[in-house]
Amino acid sequence: MKLATWNVNSLAVRLPQLLEWLDAHPVDAIVLQETKLTDDRFPAAELEAAGWCVQRFGQKTYNGVALLSRAAATDIVLNIPGFDDEQARVITGTVDGVRIVGAYAPNGQAPDSDKFAYKMRWLDALRDWLRDELARHPQLVLMGDFNIAPEDRDVHDPVAWAGQIHCTPQERAHFRALLELGLVDAFRLFDQPPKSWTWWDYRNLAFRKNQGLRIDHILVGPALQPRVQACTIDKAPRRNERPSDHAPVVVEIG
């Protein structure tokens, strides 16, 4: 099976590109971040007409996540159980026996900000809940926009970004804490081209100059790891006329 994650930066704007991409890329399920739509405005009918089962969890203006699948998703969970949160950031469901967690981690804005403190609390809660969820569902995939560049090789200019948001030691420690649960970074299971990013700033011709960060990830639970056959970033949609600033990431599981 193939699974994908994509921060679409407004599904209202990106729906045609999403439908086009899904048409060309036969995934079994995809998780979306930054849909920026309340549930009543989510384009469920258009997606269902294209053959997708739709689960969405949104809010006005910000955040918002969704899980689209060919087979119906079951046992849906919204956000992190036990973590009181006004923001719509996590959607979880089981598709074809795989527990799929689609997540949009807080940006954090700046390391000395309240938003960074919230990011730390959120990542704490995610890890604590995933520990239990992995015990219940060893065939688990956590994927989405983590807003963390795990290592310097995930940053186009590690010197300029040192200590900046997405690259702080605290954020990277949180990423490693997820790996310590038994999850593995699917992208790094394989040889990859150097300078592989999933996000490029809209400004300053960053995409053309390939100045980006790898902050969107697919982490695979222990029971699925022997079945992971490939993990790739699809840069092509970033070349569209009105692109999301993020590219989709795809994992193939045998």
Next chain:
DNA sequence: ATGACTCCCAGTGGGAGA
């Protein structure tokens, strides 16, 4: 360089993203 671009809600600007 407290920038640059894009999206949103607003309302002729400002917050947020990363």
